[in-house]
Amino acid sequence: MSAKKNLSLYLIQNSSDLAGQVVNDVLVKGQFKVPDQEKSAAIAMYDNFLTFLGNIIEQDNQDVPSELIKWSKNNAQNQVTSQRNISEIVSRYGPTRDVFADLLLHLSDQFELSKKDTVYIFKRINQIFDISLDETVRAFEDIVEKHKKAMQEEADLLFSPIVPIQAGIAVLPLIGKIDKHRASYLINKVVPGISQMHLDYLIADFSGINHMDEVTAHHIQEIGSVLRLLGIKVITTGITPNLALTAVKSGIDMSRVESFTNVKEALNKLNTFV
Template identity: 45%
Template sequence: MASMSKITTFFNDNAESLAVEIVESVLRSMKIVIPEVEKEQAIKMYIEFFGFLGESLTEKKDGVPEDLIIWSKKNAEQQISSGGKISEIAVRYPPTRRIFAELLTRICIEFGLSLKENAYMIKKVNEMLDLSLNETIFTFEYLANSYREKAQREIAELSAPIVLIKEGIAVLPLIGMIDCYRATYILEKVVPDIANLHIQYLIVDYSGILTIDADIAKYLRQIGDILLLLGINVMITGLRPELVITVVNSRIDMSAIKTFANVKQALEYIE
């Protein structure tokens, strides 16, 4: 225990120089250059890391320092905002573990610690690095899902705009690929907006649709039924042969909805 107390004192007295050594060694080992501000953040985090490690050796303290958690989350946030991959962060951990092991072994030899004490210190460091890596990955996945959902909402809004072209007549041009998310968006967001327009005719144009499967075709047919029940005359335009084949193979009854080759023909019919 006396030797561990000396190590704790050593870590507290030399935390900054040890932190700089770790950061510089990892960057040199991986042959990478990071912005100076990121380098300073890493050094600041490792200063607290060594202080926490020293306390954990003498006080049997578990967990990780708060700065390590904050730093791990920031790494994930920076990767998301820059469009980077989580692997670019994960690959830094193996050389960090190796450099820590070499540093701690050197210190243990200088202070005359046993192999068991050396192994214990390396174990503590690995546990802290494991928690850091887990926090980075969890934060990255959470943010990635949030960004993905935001992008889906934005795409859904752009892919199903309601265009009021005349009094009582609107066009709903469907654009891109319709999946379950966008079909649900149309049902929950677009249909109520259409109902609030108090229109008589809605022309649903499929000419911008890349592809749909049988399930989505049935979903869109249900949306059409809802609009019909709201008293809106629904017309379909722009069905390409491959889309027609999907509808026919799905055995969807389209007899209640008039279809036209294009929007112009549908408008001529209405007039």
């Protein structure tokens, strides 16, 4: 029986014990501390990986074990869920490669593997680890992007809730910073909702706004123009001197917009007409 065949059988038959040894050596070498559940998942994955490695030693097989890919993506998910950096995962790959290199050198001596076969197996291990690392980072970035998008959508909802006050009147309290994204959100998401509320007046309250640039000021003017075309009169409240200055610098004609110090003052004025 060939040396490669003997090594193949050894890896398959002892994959579980070797997996436990690999994980323990990596944790010691890298001085990592991980939860027991994460350690058990790693042992199970390397058990599968070593069995896979044993099966491909005698083949020119370029496949990657599906369990390794699944494990890599789960690592990314765990990092996002626990709000940890991806660098914690990336830093484990170096010690892991070292541990596998030591294991392979020991086994190549034990089974009298040729240098050519040893180099081939080592290259395949590194290739698989490269794919695993790539999958982990890519999954982490995808998950983070989805979380950011979800958080942005939630922030947008909090930023611009439409609050009905009485028949025909609602308040749009604006909070935080109006940037290009939020101005676009107002136009594409909030304005259509306002148009369905059968309003006569909308009070746009700027008292919670801490910054607005000239580009965004023009977006806000566009929103007001659209609402006026829908037959809704826009009244502003809470305009600070800085926001007013930005509007003037942007060339916006504030004389067309009725403005009050606060929402209560605006409502008192409107109620004299209702």
